[in-house]
Amino acid sequence: MSLSLFRSATAQDxxxxxxxxxxxxxxxxxxxxxxxxxxxxxxxxxxxxVDDFFNWPIYKELPPDTHFGKLSDVLARSSWCNFCRLIAESASHTAYGHVAEVIGCWILDGVLRGSQNNGSSDDVGSLRLRVIPEMVGWEDAFEPFDIVPLLDDSEVRAFSGRAMDKDHFSLPLVKKWVASCNSWHGSQCYGDLNRDPEAKWGIPFIRLLDLEADMIVELPRPGRYMVLSYVWGTTPVFETTLDSLPLLRKEGSLLHYFSQFPATIQDSITMTKLLGMRYLWVDSLCIVQDDPEDKKVQITAMDQIYSRAYLTIVAAGGEHANSGLPGMQPGSRNISQHSAMYSESLNLVSILPDAATAADSSKWNTRGWTYQERVLSRRCLVFVNDTVYFQCNKAVWGEDYRAEHPDFVQCAPMYDYSLSRSWKQPQMHKKDEYRISQVNASSFFPEYCKVISEYTSRDMTYASDRINGVNGILTELTRRSQVNFIYGLPERGFFSESILWQPMRALRRVSVDPRSEMPLFPSWTWAGWIGGVAFISPFDYNGHKPLGPDQQRTVSCREVEVCYRSAMSFPCLSITTNSAKFKLTLHNRSEKIGELPGLTRFGITYASQGGTILLPKVAYRMKLNQTHEFIILVTEYTAIRSVQRDAHKKAHIRGDDRA
Known part of the structure; x- marks a missing residue:
């Protein structure tokens, strides 16, 4: 026993x-x-x-963090210390110079296939040095950035930095990315694009820009083509209309109208030609914008238009359609690489944010239509932050960083890191980059909830496009799960769960259709409201322990179905259930955050038990003494089996006031 205690003390020491x-x-x-x-x-x-960044055994503990001092000290030394100058130039801002500590944190970067086969000491990867701020409220300090060796083409090593041209991106490099993906990844990225040419699209044809004949063509079974994903913004965009379509279908018409196209479309046409491709799909030109029937037909095929594309050009760097693709035209980009000579044998460079991080903070990523374009695309050429990236199902490649290799397994841009900020090693987590190809019948509903949560938080110019903007993903989900949708909600066993969406902020009702004088969408679907929504986790409870995984947790009410009334133009809910009356309180037993933008999480009083509900803050704080009638849609059981309580936001106030 004493020996055991001795060992424990030794291990603790x-x-x-x-x-x-x-x-x-x-x-x-x-x-x-x-x-x-x-x-x-x-x-x-x-x-x-140089060798400190390479040949690191991937199962070996990473080097410890290094303290570089306060940011203000780094700035003071930057006039004569090359490394401090590199940090000062690379930091996104220096507003917290006197309180932010600057830390150098080593993270695992690239791994090649064959270097991690048996866990032996010979399995190696590369490292990069991540510079991070440490302070109270560190998220307000400068953005972390990475430093790697900058090597020239005479000493190429995988996962090293690469010099960039200030004015133009490297076309040979972009061509190499596409060719390498075709050769190395095969069916994992590109093979599925070579589908049976006789496969049906579900629509009579797809309309494309034919860049050899300089005209719009309508092809029932197109071959290789590229697509454009961009932001229209407030810039006037040349549109195909019923009047202009006959003109645009004449040979040479695209050249005639080329000067009227916004810069992003012009550059995309040029880029498509430079990559040796003949066909390009652009929404404003390939959908007849004043023909509701044509819009309806083409939008139903959005899932196939983007998922079958050879390559998607993503113009994520601009605020509008006239922003262009940086690096295509003279003066269209002004990229700066920050480097420093550490020694005669080591030149260091801070590399740019990875493709996903750069795109996440762009205007393009806030728009409703671009969500499904990002999700459905198999391979993207992303123009953002004055640079260009290539992203496919297997790799992320950028201009300033060498990661192209046939034995590529992973690199830092594919991961999020929980940085040490203490004594622990950084922890790697695969980036949560949603891919529709991952969804199958068994994972349908969780993936549906994820899609709706992410999509509804984006901006949509026209409320009438609330469902159209995600219809391509819903169509693909139907194909994979055989579940159909009604007003954006899944049928066949998922309907009563799907109407339990919750607002993530104060919502605004969609507008009324001026022709029918009815709302565009019913109030019971998320599509009937403007603003972000989400679905509560089944493990979210109100102070009671949840049941075990093998026990039934929720029971739907007796009947919820969609019906049509002859006097109304869209379906209504027919609910056979009970109703109950409750008062609201500012106290709740949930572990969830109390308030969201414009909303308050109110407790629901019912004897000694209760649930919670999210409601507009100002309006309902004035109604705490009133009794509200609820429709019971789902009853949830906790560890106290004798109590049937209203689930955490699993009841709805009767009428248009809803949680």
């Missing part, structure tokens, strides 16, 4: 020592400052060499 060795706050012997070295004492003490 080792753990404490391990923490002390990894923590950025550990004491380090530093040399004297000497500006003549062009490196400060902290960076000289690192004693970096």
């Amino acid at each position: 080792a753990d404490i020592q391990g923490r002390a060795n990894r923590a950025w706050s550990r004491p380090i012997d530093l040399p004297d400052e000497d500006p003549s070295y062009h490196l400060c004492a902290r960076h000289r003490a690192m004693n970096l060499e």
Whole structure:
């Protein structure tokens, strides 16, 4: 027993020592400052060499974090320390210079197939040094960025930095990306695009720009073609109309009208030609914009238009259709790479944000229509932040970073990192990049909830497009699960669960159709409201322990179905259930956040038990003394089986006031 205690104490001591060795706050012997070295004492003490970034055993503990001092100290040393200057130039801002500590945190970067086969010490990857801020409220400080060796073409090594042209992207590099994906990834990225040419599209034809004949053509079974995903914005966009369509179907017409196209479409046409492709799909030109019937037919095929495309050009860097593709035209980009000579044998460079991170913060990523374009596209050429990226199902490649390799397995842009900020090693998590190809019948409903949650938080210019903007994804979900949709909600066993969506902010009712004087969509579907919604996790409960995984948790009410009334133009809900009356309180037993933009999470009082409900903050705080009638849609059981309580937001106020 004493031996066991001794071992435990020894292990504990080792753990404490391990923490002390990894923590950025550990004491380090530093040399004297000497500006003549062009490196400060902290960076000289690192004693970096090129090989420190490569050939790192992937199962070996990462090097410990390094403290570079306060940001204000780094800025002060940047006039003579090359490394400090690199940090100062790369930081997104320096507003918290006197409170932000600057930390260098090593993360695992690239791994090639064959270098991680058996867990031996010979399995190796590459590293990058992530510079992060440490402070209270660190998310307000500068954005983390990564540093890697900058190598020239004479000493190419996978996962090293690459010099970029200031004015133009490298067309040969873009061509290499596409060709490499075709050759190395095959069916995982491109093979499915070579579908049976006789396969049906479900529509009579797809309309495309024929860039050899310079005209619009209508093809029932198109071959290889590219598509454009972009932001219209407030810029006037040349549109195909019933009047202009006959003219655009004449040979040479695209050349005639070319000067009237916005810059993004012009550049996309040029890019398509440079890649040796003949056909391009652009929504404003390939859908007749003043023909409701043509719109309806073509929108039903959006899932196939984007998923069958050879390549999607994503113009994510602009606010409108006239922004163009950076690097296509002279003066259209002004990229800056920040580098520093650490030593005669090591030149360091800070690399740009990865494709997903850059696109996430773009105007393009806030628009409703672009959500399904991003999800459905198999391969994207993303223009954003004055640079270009290639993203497919297997890789993410960028201009300033070498990752193209036939044995590619992973690289840092494919992962999110939980950075140490203490003594722990960074933890890798696969980026949550949604792909419709991952969905099958068994995962249908969770994936549906994820899609609706992400899509409804985006902006849509016209409320009438609320369902159209995600219809391509819904069509693909139907194909994979055999579940149909009515006003954006799934039928066949999922309907009563799907109407339990919740607002993530104060919602606004959709407008009324001026022809019928009825709302465009019913109030019971998320499509009937403007604003983000989400679905509550089955593990969200109100202070009671949930039941075990093998026990039934929820029971639907007796009957919820859609019916049509002759006097109304759209379906209504027919509910056979019970109703109940409750008062609201500002106290609730949920572990969820109390308030969201414009909303308050109210408790529902019912004897000693209760649920919660999200309602507009101002209006319902004035009604705490009133009794509200609820329609019971689902009854949920907790560990207290004798109590049937209204689930956490699983009841709806009668009428248009809903949670």
